[in-house]
Amino acid sequence: MSGDTTGPAPLGTSTGxxxxxxxxxxWCDRCGTPTGEGDHTACRAARQLEPPRYCGHCRRRMKVQVxxxxxxxxxxxxxxxxx
Amino acid sequence: xxxxxxxxxxQVLENGVGLDEAxxxxxxxxxxxxxxxxxxxxxxxxxxxCGPEVEVEGIVSLKTGGCPEDCHFxxxxxxxxxxxxxxxxxIPSLVEAAKQTAKTGATEFxxxxxxxxxxxxxxxxxxxxxxxxxxxxDIQVAASVGMxxxxxxxxxxxxxxxxxxxxxxxxxxxFPNVVTTHSWEERWETLRxxxxxxxxxxxxxxxxxxxxxxxxxxxxxxxxxxxxxEVPLNFLNPRPGTPLGDRSVVEGKDALRxxxxxxxxxxxxxxxxxxxxxxxxxxxxxxxxxxxxINAVIVGNYLTTLGRPATTDLELLQDLKMPVKAxxxxx
Numbered sequence: 565m566s567g568d569t570t571g572p573a574p575l576g577t578s579t580g581x582x583x584x585x586x587x588x589x590x591w592c593d594r595c596g597t598p599t600g601e602g603d604h605t606a607c608r609a610a611r612q613l614e615p616p617r618y619c620g621h622c623r624r625r626m627k628v629q630v631x632x633x634x635x636x637x638x639x640x641x642x643x644x645x646x647x
Numbered sequence: 648x649x650x651x652x653x654x655x656x657x658q659v660l661e662n663g664v665g666l667d668e669a670x671x672x673x674x675x676x677x678x679x680x681x682x683x684x685x686x687x688x689x690x691x692x693x694x695x696x697c698g699p700e701v702e703v704e705g706i707v708s709l710k711t712g713g714c715p716e717d718c719h720f721x722x723x724x725x726x727x728x729x730x731x732x733x734x735x736x737x738i739p740s741l742v743e744a745a746k747q748t749a750k751t752g753a754t755e756f757x758x759x760x761x762x763x764x765x766x767x768x769x770x771x772x773x774x775x776x777x778x779x780x781x782x783x784x785d786i787q788v789a790a791s792v793g794m795x796x797x798x799x800x801x802x803x804x805x806x807x808x809x810x811x812x813x814x815x816x817x818x819x820x821x822f823p824n825v826v827t828t829h830s831w832e833e834r835w836e837t838l839r840x841x842x843x844x845x846x847x848x849x850x851x852x853x854x855x856x857x858x859x860x861x862x863x864x865x866x867x868x869x870x871x872x873x874x875x876x877e878v879p880l881n882f883l884n885p886r887p888g889t890p891l892g893d894r895s896v897v898e899g900k901d902a903l904r905x906x907x908x909x910x911x912x913x914x915x916x917x918x919x920x921x922x923x924x925x926x927x928x929x930x931x932x933x934x935x936x937x938x939x940x941i942n943a944v945i946v947g948n949y950l951t952t953l954g955r956p957a958t959t960d961l962e963l964l965q966d967l968k969m970p971v972k973a974x975x976x977x978x
Contacts, residue, residue: 595887596730612953613884613925613926613952613953613954614951614952614953615951615952615953617730617731618730625730625732626732627732627733627734628711628731628732628734628951629708629711629734629736629740630707630708630711630948630949630950630951630952630953631707631740631743631744631747631948632705632706632707632744632747632748632751632946632947632948632957633747633947633948633957634948635948635953
């Protein structure tokens with residue numbers, strides 16, 4: 565459900581921090597700023613107890629449904645991710 | 648032994664009469680070295696007046712985000728720059744969420760919506776959802792959909808909703824610092840109608856909103872006056888984009904002091920761990936709270952944030968030899 569990823573993952577799978585784009589994400593899926601800029605240590609820590617909010621591919625805010633077990637996040641452009 | 652704990656031993660443990668506001672304040676002001684004794688006494692009170700069972704509940708958001716109210720702690724307000732977007736849960740997914748919750752052994756499943764109060768669309772969705780759950784899942788259904796009219800209260804009763812959650816969030820004197828789009832009294836009025844309807848009243852709040860220790864005691868006393876069946880105790884999890892997004896989390900010992908104090912104010916209530924405990928208390932503190940007055944937990948995820956895996960909490964309860972309350976005991 566959370567934790568760093570080791571490489572890009574296909575859409576529709578859980579990748580944790582980095583969201584749908586996995587480690588290849590251009591955008592932080594928690595704060596929506598570029599992953600290559602600034603320190604995202606706090607974002608990574610927070611994501612242990614939060615679903616993603618931004619699409620890692622395009623920075624769009626996603627529609628996120630938290631469920632008792634897991635969550636589902638939908639980017640209008642890049643589709644659904646579940647965990 | 649501090650005088651307040653001696654007083655509580657007689658008044659609360661032996662006679663079942665909760666501490667008043669001054670007594671709660673004295674507990675909240677206990678120095679650290681007396682915290683273990685306060686927790687031990689609160690645990691004894693819980694065991695004496697509630698028993699060893701722990702009530703397990705799951706919650707889900709039926710309608711997330713886009714709320715017109717300005718509760719300053721909430722990422723679902725449409726008035727803040729929170730990243731949370733509006734989304735509705737469909738009925739099949741709602742039923743699946745209830746099934747997932749029931750698998751944990753939970754006896755309660757609470758359907759929540761981020762609204763000021765329900766409109767016709769939400770009431771229809773709720774009616775359909777409650778009926779679908781009742782047809783397929785062996786679990787008690789609770790609801791939390793904001794401020795109600797008398798007609799809506801009656802409708803919820805007719806649907807078979809057995810418990811209604813409506814948090815006062817904080818004490819009356821501090822509420823205007825947290826919410827400006829409605830009043831504490833409006834919330835109280837909904838709670839009054841719910842109580843009179845025969846539904847069980849679930850009412851708690853959030854600690855760490857910036858209230859003083861005195862206001863925490865005021866809050867406990869006001870909850871005790873309401874005498875709810877259940878009190879969910881949340882600890883602020885500061886959400887990005889909200890007015891309280893930069894606040895610090897409650898210090899663990901203060902949270903434990905509050906758990907003990909609220910138990911000593913309300914010896915018979917179901918005192919439930921709700922949101923924020925993972926941040927404020929961690930694993931060790933969670934255990935301490937269960938041995939300090941808590942007798943109910945929300946397992947799994949919350950509405951917009953994630954919790955510990957349900958199995959982690961259930962293993963802890965097993966380790967503490969605290970049985971999960973069976974559904975038959977709630978009927």
